[in-house]
Amino acid sequence: MKTDIEIARAATKLPIARIAERLGIGSEEILPYGHDKAKISRDFIDGLRHRPEGKLVLVTAINPTPAGEGKTTTTVGLGDALNRIGQRATVCIREASLGPNFGMKGGAAGGGHAQVIPMEDMNLHFTGDFHAITSAHNLLAAMIDNHVHWGNALDIDPRRITWRRVMDMNDRALRDLVLGLGGTANGVPRESGFDITVASEVMAILCLADDLADLQDRLGRIIVAQTRAGQPVTARDLQADGAMTVLLRDALQPNLVQTLENNPALVHGGPFANIAHGCNSVLATRTALRLSDFVVTEAGFGADLGAEKFLGIKCRKAGLSPAAVVLVATVRALKMNGGVARADLGSENVTAVRAGAANLTRHIRNLQGYGLPVVVAINHFATDTAAEIAAVQDAAEAEGVRAILCRHWAKGGAGAEDLAREVLRLSAQPSDFRPLYPDEMPLWEKIETICTRIYGAARVEAPPAVRARLDAWQADYGHLPVCMAKTPYSFSADPTLHGAPTGFTIPVREVRLAAGAGFVVAICGDIMTMPGLPREPAANRIGLDSHGRIEGLF
Template sequence: MKRTKTAVPSDIEIAQQASMKKITEIVEQLDIEEEEIELYGKYKAKLSHNILNRLAQKENGKVILVTAINPTPAGEGKSTVTVGLGQALNKLGKKTVIAMREPSLGPTMGLKGGAAGGGYSQVLPMEDINLHFTGDIHAITTANNALAAMIDNHIHQGNELQIDTRRITWKRVVDLNDRALRKVVIGLGGATQGVPREDGFDITVASEIMAVFCLAKDLKDLKARLARIVIGYDVNQKPVTVKDLNVEGALTLLLKDASMPNLVQTMEHSPAIIHGGPFANIAHGCNSVLGTQMAAKLGDYVVTEAGFGADLGAEKFLHIKTPSLGYHPQAVVIVATVRAIKMHGGLSKDQLKMENLEALKLGIENVKKHVETIQSFGLPYVIALNEFVTDTEAEISYVQEWCKAHEIPMALTQVWEKGGEGGLKLAEAVLSEIEKSNDEFTPLYLPENTVEQKLEIIAKTVYGAEGVDILPTAQKQLQLIVGEGWGHLPICMAKTQYSLSDDAKKLGRPQNFTITIRELKPSVGAGFIVALTGNIMTMPGLPKEPAALKMDVDEQGKATGLF
């Protein structure tokens, strides 16, 4: 039978009714000096890089990575669990700082929704965070497009670097889903308007500058990474970099303030650092190294997240972010819901309210594959079963018994409804797994592995594929990558988030499939090679009914429709 619960308001109503402390009061909970904060109103602050310098010798807090099964339209609540777990750990007396990504306006106004958590496990001020926040993403947009303007001006002013206008790889960006901008022609209108050529737009969070921003350890590293960005190729097919254009200093200057991590609070006044936000299906999907490092210096525990499922965000956190961070997570939380498991078992969204143990039995294979992925890295883990009102006792019992039979640590969470209190069992389970751990973390591949080997390892071990099929265009790009000495870089797979395969329709745990690599793009500044699979796009489109259609603001400036 279904269990009934008291109806609760929407996420935005809960957020608007919450009582926030001034951010200066949150700062007082942490080892932060007065001159190390820059206030952005009453409830937001930026944190100086000097905190990391001053606390350099302090032991890092233990990092807990929150990931999930492959997302479904049913919702999994990964950000909600991230916030709720952080609040729960603080309730247990563990000094904990949450480290999350900044939401992009593209999904916020489109289909996916925001990334501030939900219910009584949200970060505040929710409206600000889900909209313009402190302007970091706009600063990245500006830096990206400033570089684009410099490229076209260089060509217009004589093209000293002999840039081949047919081989410019740098695109303009906008932080919105706008499919009409995927392919454009610029420079029309005569000699004074520039040189005509084909161009295109990506969404800002897919920009290499976003990736650089999130992987840089400090301003010096940020400038060095920006300088290494390849913007295209010259007439001799040699790479042209930002350093060749001599604009790395200007780009760093544009990002100087944005590079300071943002401090906010949760519903229960736990400190939360929100900084950076690359997509997980077309970029590496993790918040900034600076934000995580700062959280680790200010707290004994850090709860952070990686985008989408363990096949994307977690794999990229462990292969791409961990080397820049300098240390690895001490435990991983894999978020699942009965609803999502049933969708992976073949049910449609309108069938999820009905009890269906057969669908649960089929769909739980998706959970099992993500568990195997985390096991392959040698990390301790816990399944967080995020409870929904439509879950039945029989369905929850099935998942609990399945986990017990497979010796998989698991905790039922009610953080949406109960905040930190609803995450205490999860927090206790995670602490227990950390205490038992022998720290056997091992990456699945090493820099010396070939690009082909890295692709095969990810496809076979993480996705369960039989192998990869590298198409002719990608083969040619691979030759260039190896020839330029970039083959040691890690791989950033651009793949659908909905499936373990590169076909979004293949839910559950697909069998007998290969991963098709259609393009390989070197992101030398960020320090990885992007492998585009399937029909993944770096500029998403809007759905038939975008979330923006339900958004409004009243005469007093109070937002509505933001989830």
């Protein structure tokens, strides 16, 4: 069996100008990065603002397991399938972070015969967007310390500097640091640390900004510290917003690539859904909607995190409304949710599938609670049996939803045509999309609403200092949505609780204000905004062969 990278290398790629032509983009409106990827120019995007928009399809999934679900693979397969049945469809996904590529999760370009290419470039440095975000973020960090060093005219309290540094790699040793040691020439000693780039507020801002002016305005609103009198200090106060925007100028332009079947794909932005808002950029999504009949996009991790943030943050901020939702599940993952060990997944176990389907059922009900039509995509594995597949279909049917067997990993778009036809049928229905909570709901109640209605928690707890901070923000920022940072592996904050647990408590240990992005982050349980590498990182297996080609990647 060929690996993903071997399948990607064997693909016949079209020049990126040909892909642009399919979207009505002239060669003068793209900025090529080699022959197979390009950025779409700002002027072209600005000229689309009055065009009508196509229909938006969200692809999400059950809670992830080591068995794999294939959300990105399904997103790409569905996009190819819609094109096969006569629709003009564009795929919109996120860029890959180097952290999971060299850690444990793998790449973010799909898999098998449902991939976006060039796969190696996409999973490594791509067009440099993440490096630009990292540089802009760290420029602000350097300017904070520099301001304090040279007299501190803003009277910043070094103990109340909240802006940490970032890098696009998993490195647990950088989570907590003491800066400024070595004497007065090296600055003022203080505690700080690093987050991963995908958790940066700059990443979130880039993915929510409408244009360069909006980007700079949002960057200027970033709160980085407090004065000794307790007043907020912003990036604009430090006069950092202009230089940060310069670094992000090209990164704001969406990246155009293609699927294995030579259909267009926009790949732009990459916040994680477990520690950030988990969606590709609004600019890429809006651009694709104005150029296509259908746009198929994904939200990170399971629907409890990715879909909730897509609907509660991205759609709320951008005025988007999905026409349909695809919920991806695999027989293998449902068996794990039903208590089967990974080593035993190859054996038929209908009882475990039925038990694990409780996870699927809760996600279906959550999505239906938004007023959205749902279809389940069963991402097929060779070890799946007819009885196991029927058990998944029965569980979905009990909720009034079809579960369609999809073979896009093996067959590309041809293996997802039934799913595409169901999406077409569902999206023809009138939309009744409604948000989970209103803007005017207090911040703490928004956190409780997500935890109880989406996760199924019995209680939400937070230290008095966290509640006090939310109360202090309520007057000026109470209208903002909430971005939950939580383990993706369970509805609860305990990654070992699979299925659909009940009676648990969600512990909120910290809250952060992302005033520029426009949301409040609630950090729950043991979740880390700087992940660590596993015992055997994927980097151990990645290298170059004798011909200089990359091997071991995904």
